[in-house]
Amino acid sequence: MDIRLENVSHSYDSFEVMRDISLEIPHGRIVCIVGPSGCGKSTLLRFIGGLERPKQGRVLQVGTPPADCLNPLTYIFQDFALLPWRSVAGNISLVLEDHGIKGAAAKEIIDDVLARTKLTDFAKALPKQLSGGMKQRVAIARALAVNPAVMLMDEPLSALDSQTRELLMDDLVSLWTRTPFTAVYVTHNLAEAVRLGHSIVVLSRRPGQIREIVHLDTPLAERQFGDPELDRQQRHLWQLMRDEARAADAELLDV
Amino acid sequence: MSDTTLSHPPAAARTEARTVSFRGGGFAPERKRWVGGVVFVLLIAIAEWGTRAGWISALTLPKPSDVLQTLIDLHQSGLLYKHLSPSLSRLVVGAALGASFGIGVGVLIGLFSYVRAGLVPLVAAIFPIPKIALLPLFVIWFGIDEGSKYALIAFGTFTPTVVATYGAVDNVDRSLIRMGQSFGLSWLSIVRKIVLPGAMPGILSGLRISLAIAIILLVAAEMLGAEYGIGAYILEAGALYDLERLFAGVLILSVLGVVVSTVIGLVERHLLDWRS
Numbered sequence: 171m172d173i174r175l176e177n178v179s180h181s182y183d184s185f186e187v188m189r190d191i192s193l194e195i196p197h198g199r200i201v202c203i204v205g206p207s208g209c210g211k212s213t214l215l216r217f218i219g220g221l222e223r224p225k226q227g228r229v230l231q232v233g234t235p236p237a238d239c240l241n242p243l244t245y246i247f248q249d250f251a252l253l254p255w256r257s258v259a260g261n262i263s264l265v266l267e268d269h270g271i272k273g274a275a276a277k278e279i280i281d282d283v284l285a286r287t288k289l290t291d292f293a294k295a296l297p298k299q300l301s302g303g304m305k306q307r308v309a310i311a312r313a314l315a316v317n318p319a320v321m322l323m324d325e326p327l328s329a330l331d332s333q334t335r336e337l338l339m340d341d342l343v344s345l346w347t348r349t350p351f352t353a354v355y356v357t358h359n360l361a362e363a364v365r366l367g368h369s370i371v372v373l374s375r376r377p378g379q380i381r382e383i384v385h386l387d388t389p390l391a392e393r394q395f396g397d398p399e400l401d402r403q404q405r406h407l408w409q410l411m412r413d414e415a416r417a418a419d420a421e422l423l424d425v
Numbered sequence: 426m427s428d429t430t431l432s433h434p435p436a437a438a439r440t441e442a443r444t445v446s447f448r449g450g451g452f453a454p455e456r457k458r459w460v461g462g463v464v465f466v467l468l469i470a471i472a473e474w475g476t477r478a479g480w481i482s483a484l485t486l487p488k489p490s491d492v493l494q495t496l497i498d499l500h501q502s503g504l505l506y507k508h509l510s511p512s513l514s515r516l517v518v519g520a521a522l523g524a525s526f527g528i529g530v531g532v533l534i535g536l537f538s539y540v541r542a543g544l545v546p547l548v549a550a551i552f553p554i555p556k557i558a559l560l561p562l563f564v565i566w567f568g569i570d571e572g573s574k575y576a577l578i579a580f581g582t583f584t585p586t587v588v589a590t591y592g593a594v595d596n597v598d599r600s601l602i603r604m605g606q607s608f609g610l611s612w613l614s615i616v617r618k619i620v621l622p623g624a625m626p627g628i629l630s631g632l633r634i635s636l637a638i639a640i641i642l643l644v645a646a647e648m649l650g651a652e653y654g655i656g657a658y659i660l661e662a663g664a665l666y667d668l669e670r671l672f673a674g675v676l677i678l679s680v681l682g683v684v685v686s687t688v689i690g691l692v693e694r695h696l697l698d699w700r701s
Contacts, residue, residue: 219607221603221606221607240609241607241608241609243607244607244608245604245607247600247603247604249600251600251601251603251604253601253618253619253622254699254700254701255622255623255697255699256699264608264610264618265608265610267614267618268608268609268610268611268614296699297699298699298700298701312608316608
């Protein structure tokens with residue numbers, strides 16, 4: 171299943187947030203969206219997942235999601251959004267219960283996704299016992315449990331320290347290499363974008379518009395920390411964004 | 426070069442070396458188990474000493490040992506339970522009615538904008554009414570026997586529970602609700618599995634206050650048409666200026682308050698152990 175954005179524009183009252191964004195998210199690829207703060211990248215992600223409606227333009231699902239897909243458009247949030255009163259397994263079971271998956275069937279799925287995210291030993295732990303990186307892995311396991319057609323990742327690593335971020339990027343790459351998934355990955359971190367993105371969409375500052383789309387051909391598994399080619403791409407992205415970021419930083423907020 | 430400067434500071438700097446004075450600490454409540462007990466014992470000891478020595482007159486304060494004796498007599502004559510059991514049943518029925526309606530209405534206010542717009546001003550209007558003033562009215566509406574007593578206590582617990590509950594529902598982390606929606610959870614599932622557990626800490630701390638109010642209102646409820654009951658007992662002792670019995674009754678209410686608060690503490694520890 172692909173996602174297509176057609177001429178999406180949005181404003182809050184008279185405050186223009188984004189202008190005329192058209193974008194194609196092809197099956198089995200990770201599309202990163204980068205841009206200075208306030209350019210509407212998280213808003214764009216909420217449009218794609220149907221949590222908010224754009225003022226103009228539309229978001230289309232092209233094709234039908236696979237039959238075993240419980241929740242085609244599935245988010246991974248920056249703040250993890252785990253229920254603190256449920257255990258790791260309970261948090262995953264939460265998203266299965268509404269589909270009538272309980273008991274042995276649920277256990278099978280939970281065991282599988284916990285194994286894939288290396289969390290098997292922590293099934294009974296409460297979120298307060300987990301580190302930030304583990305919490306985000308639980309959130310990833312929860313997303314995998316519903317077999318999403320497209321993963322919508324809203325700065326998933328931004329709340330983590332840089333070592334944990336590296337580890338989780340490796341985890342995401344190995345998850346993708348084993349079973350390629352479609353993802354829209356919003357971040358302000360260019361290093362994440364060049365490690366995980368098959369294409370990188372650079373947005374301008376408010377009102378957000380597409381400035382450039384960079385395609386990276388190096389397979390995900392071959393992208394290493396400190397790779398000169400990736401560094402070159404990252405520098406290029408930073409040059410694109412630098413002035414925008416500076417101008418965005420100096421702007422007054424009236425929202 | 427910089428290494429040498431670091432490890433061998435100039436002689437002038439070395440002579441002025443002083444330990445950095447500590448200025449952190451404090452502002453962190455610690456658990457001191459015995460202090461509460463000591464304060465109680467000290468106050469009672471002073472009262473006992475004063476009343477025995479005579480510098481506290483018998484009209485000002487009864488002798489603590491006499492109050493204790495009154496309690497023992499009450500227990501031995503069986504009168505204690507004759508007073509306690511109707512009071513407890515009034516408290517339980519009234520508070521259960523008030524708290525459950527309060528939680529129900531509070532959740533509805535928290536979830537539906539129309540209910541909120543309609544009921545919040547109403548709750549604000551009835552909150553400050555001294556419920557005792559309405560007792561004669563309740564007697565006419567619900568009868569002179571148990572009905573009016575249940576109603577008074579229920580009414581008194583209802584309003585603080587409503588206010589605490591909708592505040593608690595408002596404070597539920599919106600990002601958890603968005604998460605529920607993004608996984609396609611039904612409205613009912615979101616309310617049952619996200620909103621209610623998320624509001625539980627606020628609801629329980631609200632119950633602490635409402636149940637204390639219920640105990641206060643117990644005395645008021647027993648002002649009219651109650652032969653037995655702790656409140657009736659206290660009021661009668663007060664009318665006769667029988668200080669020993671008055672204090673014995675007040676003591677029972679205090680113990681009741683401590684018991685209720687402990688029970689809520691236990692429930693909190695059991696239900697809210699997920700809090701960090």
